Amino acid sequence: MTDNDLGTADLLRALPAVDEVLRSDGVQELRRVVSDAQLVAWVRSAIAELRRKVLSGNSSSNEFLASAIERVRDLWRQDTQLSARPVINATGVLLHTNLGRAPLAREAIERMQKAAAYTNVEIDLLSGKRSSRGGRVCRLLAQLTGADDALVVNNCAAATMLALAGVAHGREVIVSRGQLVEIGGGFRLPDVFRASGVHLNEVGTTNRTYLSDYRSALNGETGAILRVHRSNFSQVGFVTEPTIAELATIKRPESIALIDDVGSGAMVDLEFLGLREPTIMASVSAGPDLTLFSGDKLFGGPQCGIIVGRARWTAQLRSHPMMRAMRVDKVTLAGLEATVEIHLAGRAQQQLPLYQLLCTSASELESRCQRIVESLSPPPPIRLQVIRSEASVGGGTLPGATLPSCAIEVRGVKADVFAKQLRIGEPAIVARIADDCVVLDLRSVLADDLQRLGSRLSEVLTGGDRAGV
Numbered sequence: 327m328t329d330n331d332l333g334t335a336d337l338l339r340a341l342p343a344v345d346e347v348l349r350s351d352g353v354q355e356l357r358r359v360v361s362d363a364q365l366v367a368w369v370r371s372a373i374a375e376l377r378r379k380v381l382s383g384n385s386s387s388n389e390f391l392a393s394a395i396e397r398v399r400d401l402w403r404q405d406t407q408l409s410a411r412p413v414i415n416a417t418g419v420l421l422h423t424n425l426g427r428a429p430l431a432r433e434a435i436e437r438m439q440k441a442a443a444y445t446n447v448e449i450d451l452l453s454g455k456r457s458s459r460g461g462r463v464c465r466l467l468a469q470l471t472g473a474d475d476a477l478v479v480n481n482c483a484a485a486t487m488l489a490l491a492g493v494a495h496g497r498e499v500i501v502s503r504g505q506l507v508e509i510g511g512g513f514r515l516p517d518v519f520r521a522s523g524v525h526l527n528e529v530g531t532t533n534r535t536y537l538s539d540y541r542s543a544l545n546g547e548t549g550a551i552l553r554v555h556r557s558n559f560s561q562v563g564f565v566t567e568p569t570i571a572e573l574a575t576i577k578r579p580e581s582i583a584l585i586d587d588v589g590s591g592a593m594v595d596l597e598f599l600g601l602r603e604p605t606i607m608a609s610v611s612a613g614p615d616l617t618l619f620s621g622d623k624l625f626g627g628p629q630c631g632i633i634v635g636r637a638r639w640t641a642q643l644r645s646h647p648m649m650r651a652m653r654v655d656k657v658t659l660a661g662l663e664a665t666v667e668i669h670l671a672g673r674a675q676q677q678l679p680l681y682q683l684l685c686t687s688a689s690e691l692e693s694r695c696q697r698i699v700e701s702l703s704p705p706p707p708i709r710l711q712v713i714r715s716e717a718s719v720g721g722g723t724l725p726g727a728t729l730p731s732c733a734i735e736v737r738g739v740k741a742d743v744f745a746k747q748l749r750i751g752e753p754a755i756v757a758r759i760a761d762d763c764v765v766l767d768l769r770s771v772l773a774d775d776l777q778r779l780g781s782r783l784s785e786v787l788t789g790g791d792r793a794g795v
């Protein structure tokens with residue numbers, strides 16, 4: 327009897343039972359790594375899919391058991407791809423928000439690992455008494471930036487919310503129309519500002535805002551003046567806006583805070599790389615009450631938001647109820663502490679992977695590309711070529727600025743298929759696609775990953791692909 331002789335009812339009867347699929351070797355094997363409840367859910371969903379196929383007349387096979395097992399294994403493979411794992415970043419975007427922004431220093435990673443179990447996050451081991459969470463790291467941050475005091479929250483968006491809620495709740499915040507920025511993920515800073523319970527008093531125009539605009543906007547309701555660094559786009563042409571130092575000259579009552587949202591958090595002047603990004607120290611010394619920045623952009627640390635500034639304001643923020651909802655965990659604090667110590671020791675370029683990537687010369691990148699390409703022998707029609715490339719810092723920093731780079735271009739493949747093979751293999755590699763080619767930009771590849779990148783490329787090129795999907 328062939329499939330075609332079977333009616334729909336017969337086919338439905340031939341569907342395997344949940345237990346039958348569960349007992350199969352192919353599914354039993356997964357019990358080592360997957361919970362029974364999850365396996366049952368996948369088996370049910372696999373059988374339901376088969377049933378839908380039968381009902382829609384698209385099932386011509388009664389090899390149901392085998393297809394159900396294969397489908398369960400597929401669901402497991404897909405799920406594995408979703409679990410957090412390391413990625414080699416060959417996109418050429420150094421602070422790729424989708425790839426977790428800054429790669430951390432070895433010292434930071436070690437400190438985070440140690441803090442992951444029990445740790446002295448809120449106990450003074452000398453006295454045995456309760457201590458303030460992150461007390462030491464805040465002190466070091468103040469020392470590093472030249473501010474009175476510092477606070478750490480979950481990210482820069484949280485820093486903005488806490489700062490505005492803490493200093494200007496229910497009052498007005500003066501902000502330039504040229505600085506109402508949309509950041510990643512479709513989030514708009516003006517919405518974040520309003521969510522902290524302040525009213526925006528927008529001044530100036532998109533391209534031009536003057537000191538006098540801020541001055542004349544001051545009124546009895548003003549709680550803060552906010553400057554937002556335009557970190558993910560740039561304006562050229564007929565453009566002007568006051569600097570933070572100029573804003574600091576505005577005479578204002580003590581109750582009005584001047585806040586500088588710098589975002590990217592450069593600690594080192596990157597001018598020597600041809601990159602212009604305001605430093606935190608420049609902001610602090612220009613005299614705002616509070617300076618805000620991300621810990622995981624140019625600061626090169628774990629995800630967090632850092633607030634530094636005058637003690638009068640930081641004390642107010644520290645005891646604000648929102649602070650309790652935004653405080654960071656022990657692991658983040660440990661990683662941040664190690665990162666701050668590296669900055670304090672003036673060793674960012676030696677010890678922070680981000681700065682190593684930034685500072686690698688284009689000629690060194692070229693020889694890295696060359697070495698990898700020479701070690702590979704792609705089967706025709708696939709061709710590998712070393713090309714010049716332009717990398718970027720990314721992650722809401724240095725809009726439009728590029729870094730000279732070098733890349734391996736893979737030609738003669740189906741670019742999307744090849745790129746997917748790289749993504750879902752081990753190690754996972756995320757590359758760019760340009761002009762139907764896969765481009766692996768080495769500016770963002772950590773030196774320690776070069777060898778693994780080469781071996782994995784070799785595997786995929788020669789078809790000895792272990793990706794298993």
Ligand SMILES: *Cc1c(COP(=O)(O)O)cnc(C)c1O
Pocket residue numbers: 481482483484509554555556557558587588589590619620621630631721722723
């Ligand atoms: C990146 C950025 C933010 C958001 O920072 P997160 O750490 O991603 O929350 C806010 N403001 C500015 C100016 C930024 O550049």
